[in-house]
Each structure stands twice: as structure tokens, then as C-alpha cells.
Amino acid sequence: MFSFGMGLMLLNQTHLAISFGISTIIGPLVSLLLLVPLGNLVDRYPHKAILIVSDLSRLSSLLLFAWALPLFAGIGKLIPVVIFSILDYIWTDFSSTTYSAAVHELVNDRKIQKLSSLTSTASSISAIFSPLLGVILYSLVGFEAFIMIEIFSSLVSFLIMLTMNFHYASKTTKKRSSQTGQLQMFKAGINYIRHRPLIKGVIMIAVLVNFVFTSLTVEIPFVINDRLHLGNLPISVLESADSAGILLGSLIMSWQLTKNYFRQLLLVPLILDGVIMMLLGGVFMLFRSAASVSLAGAFVMFLLGVVVVIPNIVMQVELQKSVPTEFLGRVTTILITINSLIMPLGTLFYTGLFQKIQAN
Template sequence: MSEALKLKRATYHLWTFTISKLISSFGAQVYALAISFYILQMTGSATSFAANLICSILPRTLIAPFAGYVADKYPRKTIVITAQIATTIAIGGLLTVSVISGLSLISIYATTVVIAITSSFSGVAFTSSITGLVDEARIQKAMSMNQMSISFAAIAGPALGGVLYGAVTMPIFLVIYMSASGIAVLLESTMNFKLFAKRKEIVEGEPKESMLQSMKAGLSYLRLQPVLMTIIWISLVINFLFGAFQVGYSFILIEKMKMVSTHFGLTEGASAVGMILMSIYLSVRKELKYPLRVGKWGIIGMGLAMGAVILPLITQFPYNGMFAFYATVMFSFGILVILVNTPIQVMMQKMIDDDYKGRVFSILETMAMALMPLGMVLFGFLYDVFPPQWILGTSSAVLIIVVLIMARPSVVRKAHPELDKSKTVKAETVQE
């Protein structure tokens, strides 16, 4: 295939990938809201609701390493499409149960587990395939458009779900999700996952690695990449400390500041708006030159935004001023999340060999998925014992200090050796 045709095909992938993600994410958001409301209305139990969350998080945590192995050993297009079809069938099964005998908690939990497993396979395989779908110059654009579609679905999905919940039956919600998943399968089936891929050819007669050997090889590969290890450790610290923000933000606004639910929802919506706007900006601008340095200062900005949440607890704010303040903080936080995530993801896409991407991304997902609920449980306990301003203020300070240490100038220069060259050129220019 000629280079011009490959670039044209890559453009098609950009839009197909984005639309597929938008449709499937939108369906998932509508379904998640409907199921959450349904469980709470059917049981009135927070425990039953939490059990559904566990059914979503735990399988993904356990299955991610296996999903990474599969993504590196088998055709990624087959994995993505098979996983999406399995999701469609699972929702179809739940729809059948709801029509025949009505929904039960067991059927909902079982479907949630299946969807969690299939989304893990699909997510790891898709993430590992970005550099195979689009040319290197447009990886940032692809990552930005992917994030933009997810953020848009996060805003529009719950909004539509909330409107529909009182107007239509549960089977209608399931039909919406099943249709969205089916359309995603059709779109994904038209994509060439090997267009720009640089995977090794399988040699006949070559001894095959066992799954355990393959996973060990993935860990060994990571240990030989110090910059990647730094990025992963920083991301794990963020995921853990983010529990303080997730629990604390809701606790402070609802319990301490007595903000009404509508205004609370609007402040959270401001975060999604910030994410969309920054995603659009990054999708149209040229690739950021020093992603780790940008990510470092973006994380410091996130730490400051986390710390800012406690200001109305320390200083008196009028109600409208408090609402405007939190909306601004969350809008800024949304911008910073994308400013950190997108350049770092682009950097990782370029740094990691195609044959190791599945295992590396699955290791990251496993550790992050394990740390997030752990952080939320720990900080949930701490907020019942200590004043929230102490917990969130300390977490904010720890995040900033850890990033300043782990992403110190020597580490940033190791990731971007061209920084030293640019300084040398500037110094020579000044001397002249």
C-alpha cells in the first residue's frame, strides 16, 4: 500500500475509532446510570449498590494481566471485536431475563462481571493498537479525540439517562446499550489494526513462551526502561491519592458546605467540560515537545487544585461565590487531567515496543485498579476520623512533593535528552 493511501486510511481510523468509542461509551454511561438507579430503587441498599461496583472493578483487576498477555500474542482486531460481541450478547442475555422473569440482583451482577472482563480485553487491545491504526505524527490527535469522546459521553450519557429513566422501562435501556455495542462492532470490523504496526513475525518452529514466561518478560522489559518505571510509579501515586480527592470532594461539598444536588452536579460537569476543551485543543495543535515535563507541572497543578478544595472550609465564602469557586476548580482540574494524561500516553505509545504494549498497559491497569478502591476505602475511613482539611491538604502536599522528587530535572533530562541540546544551542547563541 502506498504511503498516501496509508495516511488516508489512518484518517479514516481516526474518525472511526472516535465514533466507535463515543457510541460504546455513551451506551455504557446510560446503562450504568439506569442500573445504579434500578438497584437502589429495588433494594434500597447501599451494600447492594457497592456489590455491583465490586463486580465491575474486581474482575478487571484480576483479568488485566491475562488480557495484556493475550493482546501481545494474538491479533488485536480479533480480540477487540470478540470482546465487543461478548458485551452485546451479555446485554442481550440480561434483556431476555428482564422480559421473561424480570431482573434479579444475580443476573445484574453476572452481567456486570462479564462486561468488566470484556471491557478489560477490549480496552487493553485497543490501547495497544493505537500506533498500528494511525501514523506517528497523529498519535496525540488520536489520544485526544479518544478522550474527547469519553468525556462527552460522560456528560451526555447520564443527562440522557436521567431524562429517560422515569419515561421508559429497563428493557429500553438495555436495547439502547445493545444497539450501541452492535454499532461499535460494525465500525471496528472495518479497521486495519496492522496498518502501521511493528510487531515481530511469528517464526514457524520457534518455541512458544508460556503465559507465565510472557508476563515475566513484560516485567523484565519494564525494569529495563527507567523512564517508563518513573511514569508508572507517579501514576500509581496519583491513583492512590486521588481517592482522597474523590471521597473528600463529595464529602466537603455535600456534608460540610451543604451544597444542593443540582449545583454539585454542575461543578462535576465543569470538570468534564474542561476535559473536552483541552482534548479539542490538543487534537488540533502540534505534538507537545517535552511530554514528561508538561506532565510534571500538570500534576503539580492538580495537587494545587486538590488543595484548593479546602479553602472554603478555612475562609468564609458566600454560597454563590462558593459554587463559582468549586466550578472553577473542577474546570481547571479537568483541563489539567487531560494535559497530564494525553502527552504521557503519547510518550508511552512511542516508547513501548509493539510486542510489549499489551503487557505494559495491563500491568499499569492492574496496579491502578487495585490502588483506587484501596485509596477510597482508606480515605473514607480517615474522613470519619480527622478534619477533611487536614486529609486533603496533606494529600495535596504529598502529591506535589512526590512528583518533584520522582520527576526531578535529571529524570526529565533522561526522558528528553534534547533539552540539554536546546540549552547548549541557546548558550552558544547568547555568546555570539
């Protein structure tokens, strides 16, 4: 909701199309710069200590942002927004990677799938409601209130994190890693991935799926608005339906499924993803009114949301269960960085494709 409000504020102040696209540029660049040190630091130091530092640093960045933003006007608003976005991505990358690496210290193996599913459920709920709440709140109180809400919610999150118990493994691994240089630790992580076919397979699948699904980010607004001239309402309906599908799929995956179904839960949904994306293309070819595209498209996007979240959770759970805690930080960082870099490349590729080929 905060990101949505910041995009609206920038659009009103600067009238630049990039107002909602700053994160797609800054995020991957920050991930690339942090590729070596982030995973090493997460695997080297106690996870709760890293979370305390990153959360307090983000709170400080928010307070500075709230102070600096009114000092700029018009296109000058880009200066504090870009600086804050860089800092925000740094601290958020530290927090998200640390939480991923700390799963074994927070729950036992039997609860990892449930934790991943419930986390995905929470994200889906926020994805469904945040755009609507963002528009309403922005029209009522302006962007300054968003910053105050973000500071308050970050503070609450920080206090909750302080109450969590991290059950650390033996200290021998941490002691051994603290005597190793940054580059050596990173190379050790790369070598670990090279000798694990499962992790290499997960990375390749994630890269391919993210690249293909970037087409939806470009396709849905472009085809509905520019080709079919149906306005923005069907776009929001399809996005909400996708989030609702992810919510249902996450709830289904909160049931404990045995390891015997790993291949089926990975391969069958991936095949269905391709079939459902072809159905979406069929919707855009067959229907021409806003109501029919909204109804048929929402049904297809709901199915896609249900199906796409299943292999995502399955891969997360398998990585958490099979990768030792002392390597999880580096493995997670490499996986996130590769996928964050592939998405802007996919956006550029599909943007060129949709612009040049009439039969979108």
C-alpha cells in the first residue's frame, strides 16, 4: 500500500510514466550489488541480530524520508524517493533473506510447509486489498499519512520480531565461517550449488517461469487498454482474481503433503500453467466487451493463481528442508538475485514483442 501510494504521489508531482516503475529498476540493481556480501553476512552472524539492525535501519530511513520529502517539489521529489528506495531495498533484502535462512531456527521440519503456505496467504491477502485501500487512503489523506502508517507498522513488526525465539545450531559453523573471507565464502556457496542438482534445477525452473510470467505483466494492461480499448477496470479485476487464486492455492498447500508427491506437485502445475496461459490468450481473442473479458479473464486468472503458487511453495519447502542452515543465506541470495535480474530483462523483451507484433 505504501509503494502504491508513493507511485501515485510521484505520478501527480512529476507526470512521468516511470513513477510506478522505479522499483523494477532499483530492486534488481540493489540485489546485484548485494550478491556477495548479503548471503555471506546472513550465514556468518546470528540471524536475530541481523534482523534487529536491518529493521532499525529501515525505521531510521523512513523517519529521514518523512523529514526530507516536504523539502522537495515537482520533479525534485524523485531525489528523496530514489534515495529512500535504494536504502529500503537494502534493508528489505537483508530482512527477507535472513528470515528465509532462519526458518530452521523458528520451526521444525514438519511445520516448514505450513509456514511457507501461511506466509504466501498473508502476501496474497495484502495483494488483494492494498491497491483498493491505497487509492481510497490517498484520496482522503495524501501520501504523508502513508509514511506515518508505514513507520507504525514497521515498529509493530520490529516489536513482534523481538519476541521470537531463534533456536541456533552449534556455534562451530559460525566460528569457522567468521574466519573465512567474503569471496571464499561466496565461492563455497557457488560450489555447493554446483554439486546439488536439485538446487540447480530449482534455479533453472524459477528463471524460466519468471521470464515467461513477465509477459503477463506487460500483456494484460497493454492488450486490454491499448488493443481492445476496454479501460482500466478489467485490468484491476484480473489482477484481483489472480491474487484470490494465489490465496486459495496457499491455503490448500497449508495441508501437510508427503514428500512422495514432490515431482507431481512440481511438474503437473507447471504444465497446467502453460495450458491456462493459452486459455487467457483465447479470452482476449474471443471476447470484446469489458464485462465478458472481465468475467472470463477473472476465471482464467483465478485458476492461474491457484496453480502457479503450488510449485513455488513446493520448491521453497524442498530448499528449506534439504539445504543446511549455514548455506541457506547464500543460496537464497543467489536465487533471489538471479530472478530479480531476469524480470526486467523479460519486461524489455516482451515490451518489444508486443509493440512489434500486431497479433498479441
